[in-house]
Amino acid sequence: MRLASSWIYCCSDRGSRPRMAPSAVSRAVLRLEDDLGVRLLGRTTRSLTLTEAGKRFYERLGQILNDLEEVELEVKQLQSMPMGTLRLDLSFVFGKMHIAPALVRFAAQYPELNLNVSFNDRLIDLIEEGVDATVRIGMSNDSRLIMQHLATARxxxxxxxxxxxxxxxxxxxxxxxxxxxxxxxxxxxxxxxxxxxxxxxxxxxxxxxxxxxxxxxxxxxxxxxxxxxxxxxxxxxxxxxxxxxxxxxxxxxxAPQVGLPIAVLYPQKRYLSAKVRVFVEFMRELAATLKRVDVVD
The missing domain is CATH 3.40.190.10 (Periplasmic binding protein-like II)
Known part of the structure; x- marks a missing residue:
């Protein structure tokens, strides 16, 4: 575990943690490669590049470390106080017209929460791009995601x-x-x-x-x-x-009775983080409001 943590330090500067000395980095990587029996770095006289194995190892460990940091926050706050950064990706038109105006109120409810919000209709990989939740129009076939139906767009x-x-x-x-x-x-x-x-x-x-x-x-x-x-x-x-x-x-x-589902999606995890939980609750309340004024069904 200690060597794996060293690999994360080698590839990125996570928050306020100090970087390791170059010599310590080199020794840690060599020991890790020996332990795994695979090369993590491609080396030349002028540069270092991640191998495919190195890239996968780093990405997976990064996710684990993110989860550990979130667990620490959740335990400290007993799941009652959402905090940290909530990364959202919203369907462009629906997000701009109906979600964005309500996000100021949402942010005011949770002053310890920072929002990073993007708007597009591109199908993104939430896990790969580090997005906590997305709101989309239409179905998702990604089995790694939880899909919470909110309303129907007709x-x-x-x-x-x-x-x-x-x-x-x-x-x-x-x-x-x-x-x-x-x-x-x-x-x-x-x-x-x-x-x-x-x-x-x-x-x-x-x-x-x-x-x-x-x-x-x-x-x-x-x-x-x-x-x-x-x-x-x-x-x-x-x-x-x-x-x-x-x-x-x-x-x-x-008018067709068929429509498109409006849903909030987020990665499957054993424990739902407080920040994602309150966003899902917020979206359910917003969807109920939009139904009452006949914007969605």
């Missing part, structure tokens, strides 16, 4: 009152083929999204003939508010504009 088709007054209100999904549609394109494939409807219990994927296409839902929202045409968005994106009267839902009798 699709809603809408347009501005000005657009509908000028072009008329479609009464069936197929009538959208005669309308000016604003659509989402997937950044990775540049393909357009099919719009989802439901009739007689059957889900219909409709390929609309759009004339404006964006890979950002917030841009689509603003364009439709300005009267650019009809769009299908997740309800949590359009909800505030609908409440203000800037957008009007249409084709509601064809």
């Amino acid at each position: 699709y809603i088709t809408c347009a501005s009152p000005q657009y509908l007054a000028q072009y008329g209100t479609p009464t069936t999904p197929t009538e959208l083929l005669q309308h000016r549609c604003v659509n989402f394109i997937f950044p990775q494939t540049r393909r357009e999204a099919n719009w989802k409807f439901e009739q007689d219990g059957k889900v219909i994927d409709l390929a609309v003939d759009s004339y404006l296409r964006f890979d950002n839902s917030e841009v689509i929202l603003e364009a439709v508010i300005q009267g650019a045409g009809v769009a299908q968005l997740l309800k949590f994106i359009a909800a505030k504009a609908i409440a203000r009267g800037d957008l009007q839902p249409i084709l509601q009798s064809y």
